[in-house]
Amino acid sequence: MPVDPWAIDGLNFSGLETRTVEAMHVMADGTSLGVRSGVRPGDPGLTVTLAGSAISCSAGVAAVGYAGQGVYKAAFPTATAVGNYTAAHATLNRLDLVYLRIWDTTVDAAGFSKADIVYLAGTAAASPVAPTPSGTQIYMPLATISVLSVSNGSGASVSTTVRPVTVAPGGILPSATAPTNPFVGQYYDSGSGLLRWNGSVWRQISPYAPITSAQASQPSSFTAGPYTDFPTANWTPLTFTVPPSGLVWISIGGALQNINSTSSTGWLAWRASGGVTEASSEANGVSTLGSRNYSTRRVLRSWTPGASVTLTPQYLFSSVGTLSSVTRATDGLLTVEPVAAP
Incomplete structure (x- = not known):
């Protein structure tokens, strides 16, 4: 079936034809001819606020999609006085809705051709939910108003998290x-x-920014024996969230010395706790044997995406002597580098 292409002299275009062609310039919603409704990113327009019980909406523009109707564009050049919210219930909280409505009588048979900002009171309940506009309405949510019951103080607050954002294709x-x-x-x-x-x-x-924890100082003394946590005041543990890829590079390094004997050893390593558990070992540490050593160990780990992990720096000395001149662990640096998946 032939259609009228936009824009050729001598052709007359209906509102539906115009709106459908305009959908070309707004982000799709995954359906044929459909668009994603919303305000522009970074645009403070169409923000709902309260002054007492009076509801206002700032000036702004929006694109509102409706199935089979393309995209409606509405501009409010000045702030809109929406009205007053309904008085609080005696004992139950309520969640109200403020939305932008497009009135198109060819679609909704309401008899109007306009756009306005509408307030719709919700139903007071133990677990209140925002109401849904009834019937055939072309609309886009702008805000919810949480109205506390009289027994809870009758306060009200606005949330704009329901207001969508849209961009060009x-x-x-x-x-x-x-x-x-x-x-x-x-x-x-x-x-x-x-x-x-x-x-x-x-x-x-x-790209992700590396997360680091630098050693501030040595403990007043080291303890010979198994791996031991650095006191937080000397070297703070590092907490991070595993990225969506599940992959992280982890590095630990520093200046190590243990010349208490020719066979004395020293280690710097980390242990993982929280969403992931891993003990300090040769697999994640650096060491020295009867001398001093300046080095870094970098390892790749594959862990559960979204897990919160804490890395705690540890030391291990087989024997200890005079702090710094014989047994030393200074200038430590623990680093996490989240990996972006391909």
């Missing part, structure tokens, strides 16, 4: 949650890194 979407129905090569910024969809999983692709 191919743009990097800042979002706490991954976009649905992604395409191969799509990127989004989770707030802690840049991720790319490879067709099956999201892969972290932005």
